[in-house]
Amino acid sequence: MEREEGGIVIEVPESRDGASEGTGDDVFFNPTQELNRDVTVAVLRAYRDREPRAASYLDAMAASGIRGVRAAAEGYDVTCTDTDADAVELAHENLERNDLDGAVRQQGCNAAMHEGLFDVVDLDPYGTPIPFADAAFANARNLVCVTATDTAPLCGAHQRSGIRKYGAVPQNTEYHPEMGLRTLLSALVRTAARYDVAATPICSHVSRHYVRTYLELDGGAQAADELIDELGFVYHCEDCLFRDHEYGLIPSADRPDRCPRCDSNRLLVAGPIWLGAVAEPDFVRAVREAIDDGMGEAARARRLLDRVATELDTPTHYDQHRLYKQWGEPAIGMDEFIDYLRTAGHEATRAHYHGTAFKTPATIPEIRAAVLGE
Numbered sequence: 001m002e003r004e005e006g007g008i009v010i011e012v013p014e015s016r017d018g019a020s021e022g023t024g025d026d027v028f029f030n031p032t033q034e035l036n037r038d039v040t041v042a043v044l045r046a047y048r049d050r051e052p053r054a055a056s057y058l059d060a061m062a063a064s065g066i067r068g069v070r071a072a073a074e075g076y077d078v079t080c081t082d083t084d085a086d087a088v089e090l091a092h093e094n095l096e097r098n099d100l101d102g103a104v105r106q107q108g109c110n111a112a113m114h115e116g117l118f119d120v121v122d123l124d125p126y127g128t129p130i131p132f133a134d135a136a137f138a139n140a141r142n143l144v145c146v147t148a149t150d151t152a153p154l155c156g157a158h159q160r161s162g163i164r165k166y167g168a169v170p171q172n173t174e175y176h177p178e179m180g181l182r183t184l185l186s187a188l189v190r191t192a193a194r195y196d197v198a199a200t201p202i203c204s205h206v207s208r209h210y211v212r213t214y215l216e217l218d219g220g221a222q223a224a225d226e227l228i229d230e231l232g233f234v235y236h237c238e239d240c241l242f243r244d245h246e247y248g249l250i251p252s253a254d255r256p257d258r259c260p261r262c263d264s265n266r267l268l269v270a271g272p273i274w275l276g277a278v279a280e281p282d283f284v285r286a287v288r289e290a291i292d293d294g295m296g297e298a299a300r301a302r303r304l305l306d307r308v309a310t311e312l313d314t315p316t317h318y319d320q321h322r323l324y325k326q327w328g329e330p331a332i333g334m335d336e337f338i339d340y341l342r343t344a345g346h347e348a349t350r351a352h353y354h355g356t357a358f359k360t361p362a363t364i365p366e367i368r369a370a371v372l373g374e
């Protein structure tokens with residue numbers, strides 16, 4: 001069937017959702033990833049203003065080629081790769097259908113990346129991007145865009161798988177989308193560091209069942225070391241929801257082994273995860289400005305980017321409903337809730353992860369005192 005997206009028209013197979021990824025015979029196409037693709041196009045626009053020399057774009061797992069076609073429509077010099085012959089044919093046809101130039105190759109993207117350098121590399125695999133991360137960070141010049149759909153391993157719900165894939169211990173908490181993002185960023189930052197490359201996240205979001213992040217590359221061992229210093233551990237009490245963090249690649253000798261607040265022995269340790277900022281607010285604002293009304297997900301993209309640009313960069317968010325459940329009180333509206341925190345002198349913002357997610361450096365007793373007045 002024909003589909004219009006962001007001003008281009010492509011032929012795609014009958015749609016199937018993320019749940020059936022990789023199981024059908026048709027070339028993959030997921031209409032619910034339009035938000036991801038709209039934000040990607042806006043990132044490509046904003047990034048070119050920041051780095052005008054960024055010209056070449058590798059759509060590493062092209063499938064229908066929709067990302068490559070949209071990047072080519074933005075003036076990028078596009079290469080699409082896919083291992084599947086039908087995908088390669090379709091991506092080629094879709095570039096032609098839109099009168100756009102671009103190379104399309106039936107090739108594993110790792111080989112393509114080792115054969116030639118690309119300014120921007122976009123990894124959009126089934127599940128984990130880790131098998132492609134080394135080649136990307138070793139060979140991209142400016143920007144690596146990464147989707148991961150294996151959220152259960154990333155957030156600690158399938159912990160053994162997360163440990164194997166990401167070389168870190170994720171823990172399943174009420175801030176699981178952020179745990180997933182920070183586990184992924186930890187692995188990506190460490191992978192880039194192997195090549196003396198600093199990979200800094202300049203825009204990230206967790207939407208629906210995937211994590212998406214954009215990492216800007218900078219050469220040099222010192223720059224890579226500085227990012228390694230932003231890895232560390234989160235301590236989380238399963239009983240009172242206390243959380244704290246510390247930087248380092250090993251937990252310190254005096255790390256708590258029981259909850260410092262309620263003395264519970266159900267204290268989880270997650271790490272080493274990324275504790276630094278997951279986005280650069282000024283860049284995210286530029287991305288937001290680059291969303292245009294012709295995009296099918298413009299309204300959602302703007303709302304998402306507004307939130308990402310303004311949320312505090314504490315390592316974990318709180319879930320307001322979870323706190324009220326803990327307190328045995330009925331929840332109030334989020335805007336009123338944030339106002340109470342600010343009135344009590346705490347920094348506080350909503351967070352993009354879900355409707356009741358918020359960020360504040362305040363502790364849970366401080367939050368409770370601010371909103372319940374106790």
Ligand SMILES: C[S@@+](CC[C@H](N)C(=O)[O-])C[C@H]1O[C@@H](n2cnc3c(N)ncnc32)[C@H](O)[C@@H]1O
Nearest residue numbers: 028060061062063082083084108109124125126
């Ligand atoms: C999730 S789909 C990509 C979706 C597409 N980027 C989009 O936005 O609609 C993953 C694609 O990766 C392809 N693939 C799997 N292994 C690959 C590899 N090693 N190199 C390149 N492509 C690969 C699959 O054939 C499939 O078409």
Ligand SMILES: [Zn+2]
Nearest residue numbers: 237240259262
């Ligand atoms: Zn506790």
